[in-house]
Amino acid sequence: MATQKIQIFDTTLRDGEQVPGCKLNRDEKLVIARQLELLGVDVIEAGFPVSSPGDFAAVQAIAAQTREATVCGLSRAVENDIRVAGEALKLARYPRIHTGIGTSESHITHKLCSTQEQVLERAIAAVKLAKSFVEDVEFYAEDAGRTENEYLARVCEAAIKAGATVLNIPDTTGYCLPDEYGAKIKFLRENVRGIENVCLSTHCHNDLGLATANSIAGVQNGARQIECTINGVGERAGNTALEEVVMILRQHPYLNLRTNINTQLLAETSAMVSQMMGMPVQPNKAIVGSNAFSHSSGIHQDGVIKNRETYEIIDPREVGVSNSSIVLTARSGRAALAYRLQKIGYDFDKQVLNKAYASFLQLADRQKEVVDSDLHILVEQENLVA
Ligand code: KIV
Numbered sequence: 001m002a003t004q005k006i007q008i009f010d011t012t013l014r015d016g017e018q019v020p021g022c023k024l025n026r027d028e029k030l031v032i033a034r035q036l037e038l039l040g041v042d043v044i045e046a047g048f049p050v051s052s053p054g055d056f057a058a059v060q061a062i063a064a065q066t067r068e069a070t071v072c073g074l075s076r077a078v079e080n081d082i083r084v085a086g087e088a089l090k091l092a093r094y095p096r097i098h099t100g101i102g103t104s105e106s107h108i109t110h111k112l113c114s115t116q117e118q119v120l121e122r123a124i125a126a127v128k129l130a131k132s133f134v135e136d137v138e139f140y141a142e143d144a145g146r147t148e149n150e151y152l153a154r155v156c157e158a159a160i161k162a163g164a165t166v167l168n169i170p171d172t173t174g175y176c177l178p179d180e181y182g183a184k185i186k187f188l189r190e191n192v193r194g195i196e197n198v199c200l201s202t203h204c205h206n207d208l209g210l211a212t213a214n215s216i217a218g219v220q221n222g223a224r225q226i227e228c229t230i231n232g233v234g235e236r237a238g239n240t241a242l243e244e245v246v247m248i249l250r251q252h253p254y255l256n257l258r259t260n261i262n263t264q265l266l267a268e269t270s271a272m273v274s275q276m277m278g279m280p281v282q283p284n285k286a287i288v289g290s291n292a293f294s295h296s297s298g299i300h301q302d303g304v305i306k307n308r309e310t311y312e313i314i315d316p317r318e319v320g321v322s323n324s325s326i327v328l329t330a331r332s333g334r335a336a337l338a339y340r341l342q343k344i345g346y347d348f349d350k351q352v353l354n355k356a357y358a359s360f361l362q363l364a365d366r367q368k369e370v371v372d373s374d375l376h377i378l379v380e381q382e383n384l385v386a
């Protein structure tokens with residue numbers, strides 16, 4: 001079976017930037033957009049142009065700068081939003097307007113104070129208006145995760161008829177289980193007329209920690225675009241993390257799904273976004289956390305020193321990390337101590353190593369980690385000689 005391409009739609013600069021404290025100015029957005037293009041993302045959602053003059057200017061500048069990726073601007077199904085998005089995207093080589101409306105019972109009743117029929121009409125009108133500005137129109141059915149499938153299918157079919165090129169099925173509240181979300185995508189593929197002519201997109205939030213699993217279930221059931229952010233930043237518990245879905249598809253080639261991402265730029269892109277947003281990456285974050293390739297227990301260290309693959313499924317160089325690291329703690333064994341001592345120039349025989357190990361354990365029980373400078377002192381204090 002031929003490998004199929006999954007489009008990576010990065011929304012770090014829109015959904016990611018909505019997070020309190022993560023706001024970026026125009027120049028910062030331009031720098032990140034350039035990095036995203038280098039990384040190989042297919043679509044950059046640059047912002048929500050109607051939301052503020054600053055965001056309009058940022059989307060406009062990103063549209064003018066970006067030559068390879070599609071540049072997308074968000075709008076609600078509101079006439080002025082769509083006109084402003086169209087204006088902001090004028091200079092884009094590949095412009096896309098992303099417009100939509102809430103489709104779940106909860107959104108229709110409590111947020112929009114409307115009815116299913118009125119929402120359907122607004123969806124059609126929004127796509128038609130967006131289509132008068134750009135050829136590429138993505139429609140989102142907000143809270144699709146909690147929308148009953150029959151009505152969702154009606155809305156999707158109407159959006160396709162009105163000219164949508166991409167259908168975004170957001171699990172806005174991070175509610176779905178992976179098999180439920182996958183089944184939703186499958187249902188739409190099987191029940192919406194014209195669906196074979198558009199791209200189905202996943203957009204999953206992480207409220208239950210399932211955003212990545214749901215996105216993968218989506219593409220396993222026929223979605224061909226994943227919406228995600230660097231480091232998984234985004235509203236509340238965040239969005240699907242780009243680095244996670246990309247590496248999952250790469251590590252499981254039998255899925256026959258590939259992306260265009262240059263994975264060796266993942267670590268530096270993660271660090272750039274974290275630093276510019278002032279949003280630290282949790283140390284145990286998959287792929288890009290500082291502990292993602294570090295080993296601290298004796299059993300694991302012994303394995304990794306003998307052969308990296310015993311405890312690592314990814315070569316850290318593939319994601320731009322130069323090396324795995326062996327961290328010395330009170331849970332480390334002799335193999336790890338010998339390894340680290342060798343790295344700093346001490347090659348002890350078994351007897352001396354045993355002596356060093358006894359002193360090392362006393363020290364390690366007193367502090368969280370033993371670093372190279374501690375080892376130098378230990379060797380000196382104990383008069384250890386090779
Ligand atoms: O989570 C969501 O539903 C969104 C839409 C605006 C696409 O971010």
Ligand code: ZN
Nearest residue numbers: 015170172203
């Ligand atoms: Zn979202």
